[in-house]
Every structure is written in structure tokens, then in C-alpha cells.
Amino acid sequence: MLSRTAENLFWAARYIERADSIARLLEVGYRISLIPNTQSGYNNEWESILQTSDIKDEYLFHYKELKKNKIEFFLLFDNKNDSSIIKCIEKARENIRMVRTAVTLEVWNSINSSFQELEKIAEKKYSSRELPTIIDFVKKQVNLIRGTILNTQLINDGYDFLILGTYFERADFTARIIDVKYFILLPSANYVGSQIDNFQWSLMLRSISSYRAFKWAYGNNEIDSKKIIDFLILNMMCPRSLIFSIEKIDHHLKRLKIFYKQKTSAESSISSMHKKFQKLSAQKVLKFGLHDFLKKFILDLSSVYKNLEKKYFLGAEK
């Protein structure tokens, strides 16, 4: 396969996942807006949302104030934001269009029509009232695209690159979301078990659509920080946990190794990361320091990506 084809597939999937993540963040924002006690549209949560999607500085460059409807628009359709949902879908489509024949007609149709429908919505004047409908639409389209990939693509190397893109993005996003809110997960005598904590934690779980999953996994007991750390980082049942993404990346890099009959440093490093994660516990993570742990994780993952890029996307390695 052409290196560029592999790269386009990887990034198309990555942008789709990113659009999905932003939609979920917006959903959290929407929930907050339904809760009283928010002064003139401003709320700390909006700031975290911008931080999590790594566009706080960009936003503040264009707009002075953190305003709810402005932030919503910025995340959804704003041309000034290069990682808005519509930009992500557009980039995904452009990446697929460049390798049109590497995906099935169904996959192309699902991405193409998602983009065109979204464009139609974006053309209308945005009103906050539409937010839940738009979020639902985006989530539905992403599920459609992903389902089409699973159901119609040949399970070859191209498929591996699509899946790799999804899980690199997801691992990165989950790590960032925990990191932005890591302080609420630190054991602190003052807050533990308080209403504030419960509320904050439930928001965090909702932002990755795992609130109900958490209840299923841990029962209806009190939420506590250790359980959340376990759930988001180390629980294989949680599709948004770090270990889940690592396992997927490990699996697909191994498939590529076998398919191409070539060893890669990307595969060997993710493999050892995976093994380490399997031996971890929430206790150990806290002992290491949650923030430092996440920082190291993001760095390690990006070095795996760099190796993968060098091997498969730059294509000059003999």
C-alpha cells in the first residue's frame, strides 16, 4: 500500500473520532447549562472544555469572553477554529477522497453524506436551542461511518490503519480529559464524598459517555476517585479507557508486523506499554502522581506514533 494511502486512512479515522469527542464535550456543556447557578453564561466547565480540546488559546485570540453560545459555535462550525466538528468531518472526507478507492463505496457515501448534511446545518444561523439536535446528529453520523467501516471494509492493512487512527485519537483524548480535571481526582480530605465531587466526577464520566457504564461496572455505590481512575485508565471493559486503546493499537500493529513480515519499533514499544498497563493498579498510578503519569503516557504514545509514521507513512525506510 502507498504510504500516503495509509496516512490518509489513519487521519481520516482520527478526525472522525475527534469530531465524536468534541460532540461529547459539547454534550457536557449543554448539561451544565441546564443546571442553575451559572453566572451570565460563564462557567469553569466551559474553560475545561476548551482546554481539553486544546483550543483555549485560539478561542481567546478571537473572542475576549468565555461565552456559552460563542464557545458552542466555535466548537461546532466556526471557520476560525481549525478543529471544529465540521472541520474534522471535512478533513476526514478530504482524506478519504484522496484515497477514494481504498475504501468501499458505502464508507465513502457515509462520510460524504455526513459532510454534506452537516454543511447544510452549518449554513443556517446557529442558535443554542439547536445544540442537542446537532450533537445527536453528529454522534449518529459518526456511528454510521464507523459501523460502515466495520461492516463493509476488507480486513486488510488499510483497515488496520483506520482502526489505529481511531485509537490513537481516543487514547490521547481520554488522557487529556483526565489531565485537565486531574485535581478533582486527587484524594483530599475536604472534598471527598462531597456533593461537588460527585457532580464533577459524574460530569467527567458523561463527557466520555461512560456514566452509565461506570454504574454497571462498579455498582451503584458511591463514586470515588480511585474507582474512576481504575475505570478510565485500567478497565478493559470501558471502551474509552487508556488500556482499551492501548490493547487495540498493540493488536493492530502486531497484525501489520505479520502482514508485512517486518518488525517495527512502534510495535515493540506499544507491546511493552501494554504489558506494564496490565500490571498497574489505581493505587500505583496515584503513587506515581496522576499528572506525571498522564504526561508520561501522552509522551510515550506520541513516540509510538512517531515510529509508526517513520515506518509506514514516510515510506523511505528500507
Added chain:
Amino acid sequence: MVGSRYVAEGTHMFNETLSNSKIIKHYSLIMDWAKSLPESIIIKRKTEAEDLFKKIGITFSVYNNFDTTERLIPFDMFPRIISSLEWIRISKGIIQRSLALNAFIHDVYHSAEIIKAKIIPANLVYRNPAYEIKMAGFDVPKNIYSPIIGTDIIRTDQKKFLVLEDNCRTPSGVSYMIENREIMMRMFPELFESLKVEPVENYPSFLLDTLESLAPKKCSKKPKIVVLTPGSFNSAYYEHSFLADMMGVELVQGTDLYVDENITYMKTTRGPERIDIIYRRIDDQFIDPITFDRSSLIGVPGLFDSYKAGYINICSAPGSGIADDKAIYTYVPKIIKFYLGEEPILENVRTWRCYLKSEKEYVLKNIEKLVVKEVHGSGGYGMLIGPKASKKKIDIFKAKIKLFPENYIAQPTLSLSSVPIFLKKNLPPRHVDLRPFCLVGNKKVKLVSGGLTRVALKKNSLVVNSSQGGGVKDTWVLTE
């Protein structure tokens, strides 16, 4: 897609479905069918066809200053039919022309016998912007410069098919020829049971055979072929990806390739892979920023050296454009006689060259009846349609011709033939042209029985360009 049609309309237009005011045999069945379709069905089928095109992804980009948008080329469901007898003449004529043009290109980059024989003036070749001096003296693989030639043909009466233009560089439109048929067969399978239509779907495999026969000198095993595109924003991108897909070869961009010690490689997930033949769909000037246009971002540095060293074949060869230049066009009948010793089977449109004094006089005298155009212009710029032009414009052109006679040629105002289109309840005739695609390989020439019929959808319009409201039709060559 190509330069606009410049042949103006005459008083009578020839309707291809009629002969002595009667519907000819092979069209009568289609006419009956077309008339029997209720309006609701026509609309429904049109929408179906459009949906199919959209699904497959056949769009073309329309450029303007602000953004690129994708549009569908309008497809008309009324087929254009060519009888087997008519086709035999057309195909013989095109093959003859394609062989002669390849011989001509080889000659002008070598000993230039045709210039020595004083058949073509040296200036017309050597001072032509399409002449690529870097190709002089170089032997291209198997002596084939232009393996894919698109010949634009117009019809003016029952018997007359004239060549309007040759396209020897990177002619486009062949994907429409194939997809139009695909859609017609899907929507109206019953029509194909009653008329025997030659298939066109084998074009990609013929193209692959043709390219494979043109391996460069230093290619030891089965040649590895790629299609080189400028990228997904190019208006013909769909066609590039279609052809690559149908041939089962990679579609690459300049950045996917690199040259190391004169060998051309493509970057793959398995590492570098050596390639041997490039079917390029980018213009000469962009193929190699080291040799040609330095600002080119879509080319491959060092590719021309790899080519000259015999490691890669570039199809078509740089400098092939000399053969489809408008100034050379007028000489093609003589070119055919010179290299093949045959009379041309297909005629050119009568053309007056203003650099010849007597012809210039004629043009100036009869300008109201003629179409005047610039030799190196394209896309309908610098063109005058005599019968439709204002007195003022005519005077301006007269002055220009007197000042720079070598820049102008003139042609009579011909009437392009017409074929009906579906328009609500009616089947009004509209002007058409035809572009078949000829494949010239090593010691064999192939022509798929069919071509792209473009149709001017507006009444009285002669412009069949897709960018200016033109559409396409399925073209049926009948067997027997």
C-alpha cells in the same frame, strides 16, 4: 475539459436521427422508446441517474477565485448512435492519424525529415512553445510519444466526419464514456437487448496492455505502472482515480515518488518500491521542478533524469504537445501523406492560415462568414465568430490579423450535427461532438468502439464544454 468549440452554427443543422426527413432505422427504436416514456418516468430516471453519479463520486471541480466546489456533469439519457459502417471509417481515420502524429513527433525531435522536405516550415516547429528542446535527440521507449490520443470529431452531414482537434498530451473524458454506459445499462437494460451495442468497458484493460508494452530500457521484470495525478483538487481527479482503480495500479501524487541514483521509487508501507512506467495526468512543465518549472510542487525532482537514463517511461512523453498544436493541425493531412504514404481518411476542417498572404487576404475579405481564432489561445479566448460579431469587433480583429497574421487562423462556420435530448415532454435536437480514445502501444493500436459524446444543452448553443453548461451522452457504436 478542452478548448471550446469554435465552429459557429450555419443555417441548417444536420439532425443525425434523420435521413431525407425520415427517422433512420437504428434511431427509430430509440425514438419510439423515448416518446413512450411519460414525463414522470423521465424525471424519475434522471434523478436516479444523478444519484448514481453522485454515489460513484463522479463530480468535477469548478474553479473560481474563492473556492472549489464539486458539480455533476449533466447526463442526457438519449443515446447517440453510430452505425458500424460509420464507425469503421472513423476508427480507420483515427488510427491512421494517431500513427502519423507519433511518427511526426519522433521526427521533429530527431532528423526532422519533414522540415528538410519543406513540408512544414521550421519556424512553426522550433519556435513553437510546445516544442521541448530537452527532448531533442532522445529516444523514447519503443518510439511511442503519445500512447493515448483523444481526437475531437464533428459531423456536418450524412457522410462528413471532420477532425476538429487532436489531443496528444493528457486527454480526459474516458471515465465518462465508461460510466455513462454503465448507468444506461443499469437503467434501461431492455434497450440493449434490441440493439447490439459494442462494449466500452474493456478500455482500462486495453490501456494497461498499451502502457505495459512501453517499458523503458532498464526494466527487467514485468513493468510496475502508476497513474500520476496533480491531486484531489484537480477537475479530472475522479477520472485519475477511476483509471488507476480499473487498471489495478496505484494512483500517486508527486510527493509519493522520489528518485535515487536515477531510479524512480514510490513510498509504500513496505518501504520503497521501484516503478517503471508513469501514466502522468499532469502537464509537462510540472513533472520535474529541477528540469522544468521550479515552482512546481506536484512534480518529482529528478524524474526527467531518470527518464533520460532509461529507468522510467513517462506517458505521454514531454514535448508531445507539438503534435496537437493548432498551428500544426492544419498540416496533419500532409503529415499523414508524408509518413504513411496514404491519403487521409478523415478530413480536417478547412482552415486558412493568415501567415500565408493569399489566405490572409481571403480571411480579411470574408471575415463575416468565418470563425477566426488565435493559434495559441484556448478556452474560447481570442476568438471571433464572424456571423455573430459586431462591426466593431470585426474591425478590431481585422486590425489584429494585419498586425500579427501568424497568430491567427480562420475556419468556415459549419453546422455541427445534432441529436435529441430529453427536455420535459419534448425531444429537441442539440449540437454534439465526439471524442474517441485511441491507444498506441508497441506495434499495436487499439480503439475502443465508442467515445465521449458531449452535447450543448442550451438551444442553438455550440459550446459543449462541461464548464459552460455542456452535458454528456452515452455513445453507441452498433455491431455487425
